[in-house]
Amino acid sequence: MAKALxxxxxxxxxxxxVGITKKQAVAVLEEVATLAYKNAKNTFTFPGVGKLVLVNxxxxxxxxxxxxxxxxxxAKKVVKFRVAKAAKDAILGAK
Numbered sequence: 001m002a003k004a005l006x007x008x009x010x011x012x013x014x015x016x017x018v019g020i021t022k023k024q025a026v027a028v029l030e031e032v033a034t035l036a037y038k039n040a041k042n043t044f045t046f047p048g049v050g051k052l053v054l055v056n057x058x059x060x061x062x063x064x065x066x067x068x069x070x071x072x073x074x075a076k077k078v079v080k081f082r083v084a085k086a087a088k089d090a091i092l093g094a095k
Contacts (some may be wrong), residue, residue: 050083
């Protein structure tokens with residue numbers, strides 16, 4: 001399996017394809033990330049890729065796998081990424 005692209009590789013590819021400098025491409029990536037962090041509470045959509053969503057998980061009962069003892073897992077907020085249909089079709093191929 002191929003390795004994941006690094007931030008600098010993504011910036012270099014983006015800079016080459018769009019016709020901007022690598023420094024500008026890095027700035028764009030960082031600004032998109034900052035924007036996503038600030039707006040994740042209200043759902044941040046990255047067009048064609050997916051969206052970041054804040055989800056409230058309910059409290060529940062779990063089990064310690066080592067001892068089998070029941071434990072309480074408290075309610076908490078988690079961030080989830082939902083992949084867009086367009087991205088799924090592009091990666092996996094349309095049915």
